[in-house]
Amino acid sequence: MSILEVEHICKTFEDTEVLKDISFSLEKGQVVSIIGSSGSGKTTLLRCLNFLERPDKGVIRVNGEVLFDAADVFTGQEAEIRKKRLHFGLVFQSFNLFPQYTALGNVMLAKELQAKERPDYKEKKKEIHEEIQAQAEALLDQMGLSDRKGNYPHQLSGGQCQRVAIARALALQPDILCFDEPTSALDPELTGEVLRVIKSLADQKTTMIIVTHEMAFARDVADQVIFMDDGYILEQGDPMQVFENPREERTRQFLMRFTQREKGGVSKRR
Numbered sequence: 001m002s003i004l005e006v007e008h009i010c011k012t013f014e015d016t017e018v019l020k021d022i023s024f025s026l027e028k029g030q031v032v033s034i035i036g037s038s039g040s041g042k043t044t045l046l047r048c049l050n051f052l053e054r055p056d057k058g059v060i061r062v063n064g065e066v067l068f069d070a071a072d073v074f075t076g077q078e079a080e081i082r083k084k085r086l087h088f089g090l091v092f093q094s095f096n097l098f099p100q101y102t103a104l105g106n107v108m109l110a111k112e113l114q115a116k117e118r119p120d121y122k123e124k125k126k127e128i129h130e131e132i133q134a135q136a137e138a139l140l141d142q143m144g145l146s147d148r149k150g151n152y153p154h155q156l157s158g159g160q161c162q163r164v165a166i167a168r169a170l171a172l173q174p175d176i177l178c179f180d181e182p183t184s185a186l187d188p189e190l191t192g193e194v195l196r197v198i199k200s201l202a203d204q205k206t207t208m209i210i211v212t213h214e215m216a217f218a219r220d221v222a223d224q225v226i227f228m229d230d231g232y233i234l235e236q237g238d239p240m241q242v243f244e245n246p247r248e249e250r251t252r253q254f255l256m257r258f259t260q261r262e263k264g265g266v267s268k269r270r
């Protein structure tokens with residue numbers, strides 16, 4: 001059974017159809033790279049998966065369970081949506097760390113809030129806190145940030161901030177980790193450091209959806225590549241097929257533009 005099944009998702013903003021009948025599935029432990037021009041709907045798709053936008057049509061299933069069905073009358077309460085969101089971890093381009101918390105504090109925060117809802121929280125507070133701290137520390141170690149746990153975001157480089165953001169997303173043990181252009185705000189050196197961390201997560205069989213403009217990375221890390229164009233999935237396949245032998249002329253043109261840019265020594269989008 002697929003860990004994620006997305007079926008016929010459509011989303012319209014005012015008069016613009018931004019997502020047009022999007023369907024794909026993802027197996028546990030697999031990585032899908034989503035590529036495509038600016039404005040093709042990649043971010044909106046991730047936002048729909050994370051309940052930040054409500055699709056007009058379609059169904060989203062995780063582990064066979066229907067998380068969202070546009071045909072249902074929406075009765076979701078905030079608490080229910082929060083619970084559904086836990087299936088997905090989201091890492092944005094802009095880190096979105098809380099400036100008033102240290103790296104460790106940022107990673108622990110969501111877990112701490114979650115723990116407060118446990119019936120045994122009051123009596124086991126100290127124990128629970130220690131457990132959450134140990135888990136957060138282990139994640140920061142895994143991100144190569146052992147000596148940065150007590151630093152605040154303004155004391156960290158962009159690459160370090162993004163690794164904290166990845167640790168924070170992992171802390172809630174999501175089924176699927178989603179990245180939206182995780183390195184677009186970073187210079188090439190820091191980009192490499194973040195991409196290495198994501199690659200090591202892929203090697204550990206973390207299920208991931210990665211929206212990126214780093215074409216060499218998209219190809220290297222993925223089991224499956226999706227090319228989005230104007231709200232459609234225009235092409236979908238294994239990385240060799242999409243990158244070496246694209247079926248669609250528009251995929252080929254898109255890849256040419258990026259390959260030329262990467263050859264020119266500039267891996268950034270703009």
Ligand SMILES: Nc1ncnc2c1ncn2[C@@H]1O[C@H](COP(=O)(O)OP(=O)(O)O)[C@@H](O)[C@H]1O
Pocket residue numbers: 013014018036037038039040041042043044045
């Ligand atoms: N909240 C919104 N309201 C209106 N239009 C939006 C909104 N969010 C995105 N769009 C439009 O949807 C299209 C796809 O945007 P987006 O999903 O951000 O694309 P991408 O991430 O591929 O660059 C764009 O034309 C964008 O202007």
Ligand SMILES: [Mg+2]
Pocket residue numbers: 042043044180
């Ligand atoms: Mg985007």
